[in-house]
Amino acid sequence: MSLVTATTHGEIVELQLARAPVNALNPSLCQDLRAALGQAIADGAQGIVLSGGPKVFSAGLDVPHLLSLGADRDALMAAWQAFFDTALALAASPVPVVAALAGHAPAGGCVLALCCDYRVMASGPFRIGLNETQVGLVAPEGIQRLMRRVVGNYRAERLLVAGEMLDAEQALQAGLVDELTDIDNVATRARVWLEHLLALPRAAMLQTRLIARADLIEALQPEYIRLQHFIEAWYQPSTQGALQALVARLGK
Known part of the structure; x- marks a missing residue:
């Protein structure tokens, strides 16, 4: 059974992450999302509307799963590659994608949202x-x-260095999300925004979108992710200690 459910609303398809309890991004969820996106297109x-659960869109990468891989670097590499491939699939989608954030979106959840055309978040x-520095990681x-x-160079620096998480109102003010609404809406x-976009002359809209998003696709190319370097840093003792502490807090 797929970990992503698809619901059709006319010419718009909602893809909902459905891996309880918090849509932690393991390789299976990433693979199912890529498959569902490709099938919908x-x-x-x-x-496309990309949604998650109520109160948590996605808690990011499945850190307990990643830690369980231990010293198996090939498996760890494959797990992270599955995530970055999914981010690229969203960024390179030939049709617009809106993130419907009815809850928290830290780390990997935020990355998926950043790959979408527009972000609607629950107030x-x-x-x-992107709270990577708080758990000893360096965002590629x-x-x-x-x-x-999305937010500009200086503001991005401040947020990235501190690993700061913004609440919904702060995220709107920073430009990290585009719109706030009631959690049930x-x-x-997200569909309303898409409907307005899809009412435009199609060829002109899609061609303009393709040009405007070229830098987004470029950012997710291997030379800017440097996955091997990221994996080496993952195994640093300080990083492992911070990640183990995170899992301990999650287990409480």
Whole structure:
């Protein structure tokens, strides 16, 4: 059974992450999302809404799973590659994709949202951001480019260096999300935005979008992710200690 559910709303398909309890991004979820996106497009979807669970869009990478891989670098490399491949698939989608964030979107959840065309977030006590430094990781250059692209260079620097998570209102003010709405209306508002976009002359809209998003796709190329370098840093004792502490906190 797929970890992503697809619901059709006319020419728009909503893809909902469905890996309880918090849509932690393991290789299976990443693979299912890529497959569902490809299938929706092949079936003629003109726009995609990417949603998650209530209160948590996605908690990011499945850190307990990644730590369980131990010294198996090939398996760890494959798990991270599955995530970056999924991010690239969203960024390179030939049709617009809107992130419907009905809850928290830290780390990998934020990356997926940054790869979308537009971000609608639930108002309230929900947070979004790239908090990698707080767990001893360095966001690759390509991921940092995604953040700079959306919020600007200086603000991205401040957020990335501190690993800061913004609440919904702060995220809106920073430009990290585009719109806030009631938690029950997030997916609906995402569809409304898409419907307005899809009402434009199609060829001109899509060609303009392709040009405008070229830098996003470039940011996710291997030379800016440097996955081997990232994996080496993963095994640093300080990083492993911070990650183990994170898992201990999650288990409480």
